[in-house]
Each structure stands twice: as structure tokens, then as C-alpha cells.
Amino acid sequence: MEKMLQALSVDSRAGLYFTHFCVQSGNQLWENAVYFWTDLRHYHELFYQDGMDPYRVQREAQLLYSTYLYTSARRSIGVDEEIRRKVYNRLMPAFEELFDEVEEHTLNILLQPWTLLVSRDEESFQKVTTNDKLLQLSLKYFVSFLLINQLIIAALSGLMSVSPNSWSSASPNYQGYRLGSLLRHRHEIGHFMSFLQNQDASVHLTCWLDLEQYRRTPQRDKAVKQERSSHIATKYLNRKYFFGPDSPASTEQQNDIMHLAGGLERLKLECLSNVVVVEIQDIVRHHIEKTWLPQFLSTAEFTERQKHKPKVDVPIFVTFIAEGLWMSSSKEILLFRQILLNPVTCLQFQHFVSLKGDFLENDMLFWLEVQRYKDLCHSHSDEATIQQKISTIINCFINSSMPPSLQIDIPPEQAQHILEKRHKLGPYIFREAQMSVFSELLKVWPEFQELSSSVEEKTQWYNKYKRQQ
Numbered sequence: 150m151e152k153m154l155q156a157l158s159v160d161s162r163a164g165l166y167f168t169h170f171c172v173q174s175g176n177q178l179w180e181n182a183v184y185f186w187t188d189l190r191h192y193h194e195l196f197y198q199d200g201m202d203p204y205r206v207q208r209e210a211q212l213l214y215s216t217y218l219y220t221s222a223r224r225s226i227g228v229d230e231e232i233r234r235k236v237y238n239r240l241m242p243a244f245e246e247l248f249d250e251v252e253e254h255t256l257n258i259l260l261q262p263w264t265l266l267v268s269r270d271e272e273s274f275q276k277v278t279t280n281d282k283l284l285q286l287s288l289k290y291f292v293s294f295l296l297i298n299q300l301i302i303a304a305l306s307g308l309m310s311v312s313p314n315s316w317s318s319a320s321p322n323y324q325g326y327r328l329g330s331l332l333r334h335r336h337e338i339g340h341f342m343s344f345l346q347n348q349d350a351s352v353h354l355t356c357w358l359d360l361e362q363y364r365r366t367p368q369r370d371k372a373v374k375q376e377r378s379s380h381i382a383t384k385y386l387n388r389k390y391f392f393g394p395d396s397p398a399s400t401e402q403q404n405d406i407m408h409l410a411g412g413l414e415r416l417k418l419e420c421l422s423n424v425v426v427v428e429i430q431d432i433v434r435h436h437i438e439k440t441w442l443p444q445f446l447s448t449a450e451f452t453e454r455q456k457h458k459p460k461v462d463v464p465i466f467v468t469f470i471a472e473g474l475w476m477s478s479s480k481e482i483l484l485f486r487q488i489l490l491n492p493v494t495c496l497q498f499q500h501f502v503s504l505k506g507d508f509l510e511n512d513m514l515f516w517l518e519v520q521r522y523k524d525l526c527h528s529h530s531d532e533a534t535i536q537q538k539i540s541t542i543i544n545c546f547i548n549s550s551m552p553p554s555l556q557i558d559i560p561p562e563q564a565q566h567i568l569e570k571r572h573k574l575g576p577y578i579f580r581e582a583q584m585s586v587f588s589e590l591l592k593v594w595p596e597f598q599e600l601s602s603s604v605e606e607k608t609q610w611y612n613k614y615k616r617q618q
Contacts, residue, residue: 153256153263157186171262181224182258185217189248189255196245196580197329202427203242203577210243218251228254239527242576249483318447326446328357328434340454344445353397353441356385357433364426378420386416391429397436398429406432485594489516501597502590508558509593512586515546515557519579526576539571539578547582559585 156167168187171179192209195201217226218233228236232250239247319326331337345351363377385391392403392413410416410425445451488494495517502509522538546556547564555564559582570578 153260156263157183157259167263167266170266171259174262176262178227178258179262181217181226182255183262184224185213185226185255186252186259188213188216189252192248193245197584201577201580202423203575205424205427206243207241210240210247213248214240226251226255226258242523242526244523244576246486249486253483319443320446320452323446326442327438328442331442337451337454340451341442341445344448345441348441348444350441352385352390353433353437356381356390357430357437359385360426360430360433363421364423364430375420379417381421382417386413386429398432402432482591485591489513489590490520497601498597501600502593505593508556509589511546511556512558512589515542516583516586516590518542518546519583522579523576532574535574536572539574542579543567543571557582557586558589 168183171183174180192206192213195206195209214236217224218228218236219225228251232254236247236251331341342351342354345354359377359381363374363381366374366377368374387393390396391398392407396403398406406425406428407413407416409428410421411419416425488498495513499510499513502513519542522535522542525535525538544550547559547567548554549556555561563581563585567578567582
């Protein structure tokens with residue numbers, strides 16, 4: 150299963166190798182399942198972008214539901230009535246874990262074509278005959294990892310054929326890096342800007358940063374917002390950059406932005422809408438990550454700076470959890486959420502983290518309380534009840550009367566942001582904080598799994614021993 154997930158994560162860069170296999174198989178269910186997984190990945194990405202747009206999240210959730218979960222839908226993936234009803238009841242507001250059970254159902258479907266594809270390629274390699282026993286041994290070892298290697302090689306080859314500015318030159322340690330990863334290490338932003346200036350390409354990063362500054366400007370500061378909007382329109386949204394031949398956007402994307410904004414004149418005269426800003430940011434960010442970031446990460450200067458930084462061990466199923474990034478969902482993450490929501494296993498995990506010290510136990514309790522807050526939002530409780538729940542969570546974990554005031558593993562600026570927004574009711578007030586503590590808990594999850602397996606083995610051995618007596 151994990152190898153299949155790795156293959157799915159690089160499929161778009163490998164010429165959609167696995168997707169085409171599912172489509173060409175003639176099995177409609179396989180085709181629908183692989184398209185659902187791709188669309189679900191885009192849905193998850195929305196939660197890890199700066200300034201998440203609730204309207205866009207809601208629209209995408211409803212689109213996924215209507216496209217894949219209806220029995221009569223053209224791309225139905227055969228979800229049973231109970232799961233479909235659960236998703237429907239939690240559709241408004243939509244959270245990241247909304248489609249967890251549907252994703253698990255989908256991965257079980259995709260395991261069938263994946264197994265068939267691997268088996269087919271194994272048979273192809275078994276037809277290769279050679280008297281060289283060493284080569285035979287190498288081939289046997291290679292077959293077990295065949296398909297994922299094919300996908301990665303195809304991905305790198307595809308990138309290499311497009312331009313020398315490819316991820317193929319970057320170290321494997323940084324293949325998952327994105328712009329958000331760089332923003333987390335602020336000392337690298339200056340280096341990246343200098344690198345772009347030397348390439349005469351700094352306009353891309355300054356555009357993204359100016360858009361980010363504009364998007365974070367409070368609505369109440371109308372004069373400042375208008376000034377920044379005019380600056381962006383004059384400097385970037387013109388024929389010399391975004392709407393020109395050297396634009397990071399394709400002609401189709403340029404036309405879409407123009408249509409979304411209501412024409413070039415409105416772009417110049419009116420404040421940019423958040424929808425337009427987010428779309429332009431996505432286009433510019435994608436261009437930076439595809440064209441310039443790989444080159445920067447492969448420079449000798451960047452590599453040398455990383456040698457003097459401490460390495461952090463992160464579970465293999467965690468990619469990056471940060472602003473502007475998407476955390477790839479896998480069986481491990483789905484299982485971990487189930488563990489936290491199951492009263493029995495949750496209690497076991499709570500006891501485990503309580504022995505680790507620090508704020509891990511508080512992190513887990515906070516995560517659970519936020520889940521209960523989400524349930525309140527789904528039940529459409531009155532505002533007073535929801536506000537009381539928000540206050541309880543804040544007073545217990547974020548602004549505690551007992552020192553220290555911050556009782557969970559989140560950055561102080563994130564806590565301050567929650568305190569400033571506490572009276573603005575909304576289902577996503579704890580979104581970033583919950584993501585942060587979830588990442589901390591994930592780091593100790595493999596250790597808990599290993600301990601649980603060890604205890605279970607010893608228990609089975611003891612029971613067997615007692616029966617023999």
C-alpha cells in the first residue's frame with residue numbers, strides 16, 4: 150500500500166503512468182477511483198495554503214461529493230450509504246478529514262490495478278534470460294521496487310526534457326521542498342532572493358510576497374489595501390509581466406484571471422479580490438517551485454549551509470506540514486486519526502505521550518477538543534454555545550491562567566492570531582493550531598506503534614506459554 154501511495158504522489162510527474170493504466174484497463178471503477186484520489190489531493194492542498202479560502206474549500210468539497218459519491222454520479226466510486234451519509238452530514242462546514250473513510254475505500258480499490266500492474270511488469274522481467282548470476286540477483290532485487298522506480302525515473306526524465314531547470318539536479322533530501330518550506334527557514338529567503346536577482350528573475354518572488362502582504366492586510370484598512378492593490382496592478386498585472394509573453398501563467402490562465410477579475414480596467418481601478426489574489430499566487434508559486442527552486446536547492450552554497458544545520462528525524466509518511474504546503478495523506482495518517490478518535494486506543498496513546506513529558510499530552514487533548522468543536526459546528530449549535538466552546542479551548546490551552554499561558558506546541562504568533570480572532574465566529578479558527586500539534590504527535594506515533602507491537606507479541610507469547618502449561 151505504501152509503495153502505491155508513493156507511486157500516486159509522483160504520478161503527475163511521471164506522465165500519469167498509473168492513471169493511464171487505470172483508464173486504459175476499461176474498468177470504470179478503477180478510472181473513477183484514480184481521478185477521485187487526484188481531486189482529493191487538490192482538496193487537501195487548500196488547507197495548507199496561506200490564507201485558506203473557506204468558500205473555495207466548501208465549493209471543492211461539494212463538488213467532490215456530487216461528482217463521486219452519488220450512486221448515479223458519472224464517476225461514482227461505489228461508496229456505501231452509511232459513509233455517504235456521514236460525509237453529507239459533515240459537508241458544511243468542510244474540514245480536511247471529511248473524506249477520510251472515502252479515501253480509505255478508494256485506496257483499497259486502487260490496490261487491485263496496482264497489484265496487477267506490478268505483476269505484469271514482474272512477468273516481463275522474468276522473461277529476461279542471462280547466464281550472469283549476479284545480474285539475475287540484481288534483477289530479482291530490482292523487480293520488487295520496479296514500478297515506483299519506473300515512476301520516479303519517468304518523472305525525472307520528464308522534468309529533464311522540459312528544461313535544464315529541473316528537480317533532477319536537486320538532492321533527494323530536498324525533493325519535497327516547496328516555497329512554504331523555504332519561508333519556514335527565513336534565513337534562506339534572503340539567499341533565495343539574491344539567487345533570483347543574479348538570474349534576473351526576482352520579480353516572481355517579489356510578486357508573490359507583495360500579493361501575500363496585500364492578502365494579509367485587514368479589510369478595515371481600506372486606504373492601505375487600495376494603495377497596495379494599485380501597486381500590484383501597476384507593477385505586475387501588465388503586459389511586461391503577468392499578461393505578457395514571459396508570464397509565469399499560460400495564455401489560458403491569463404484569460405481565466407482576466408475573466409475572473411472582470412477585465413484589465415477593473416484590475417487597475419478596484420481592489421483585488423481574495424479569489425483573484427489566491428489564483429495569481431498559486432500560478433506564480435507553481436512557476437517558482439517548478440523552475441527556480443530546484444536550481445537554488447542544487448547550488449553548492451545551499452548544500453554547504455545545510456551541512457551545519459541539525460538533522461530532524463521525521464516519519465516517512467510525513468512530507469511537510471507548514472503554511473502553504475500539503476501533507477500527503479497515507480494509510481498511516483488515516484490510521485492515526487482513527488486511533489485518536491477511538492476511546493480505547495486514544496487512552497493508550499495518551500498514557501504513552503504523558504510519559505514523554507513536554508506538552509505532548511496537552512497537544513493530544515487540544516486536538517480532541519478541536520474535533521469536538523468541529524462537531525458543534527456541524528450540529529449548527531447557537532452562537533453562544535460555539536463561542537463558549539472557543540473560550541474554553543483558549544483558556545485551557547492557549548491563554549491559560551496557569552503558567553506558562555501557552556500550553557501546547559504552537560508558535561507564539563499563531564496563539565496571538567487566535568486570541569485576536571476569538572470573537573469572530575468561524576469553523577476554521579483553530580485550523581493552523583490543530584495542524585501544528587498534529588505534526589508533533591505524528592513524530593512519536595511510530596514509536597508508539599513499535600511499542601504496541603512489542604507488547605502484543607509478548608502477550609501472545611505469554612498466553613501461548615500458559616496454555617502449554
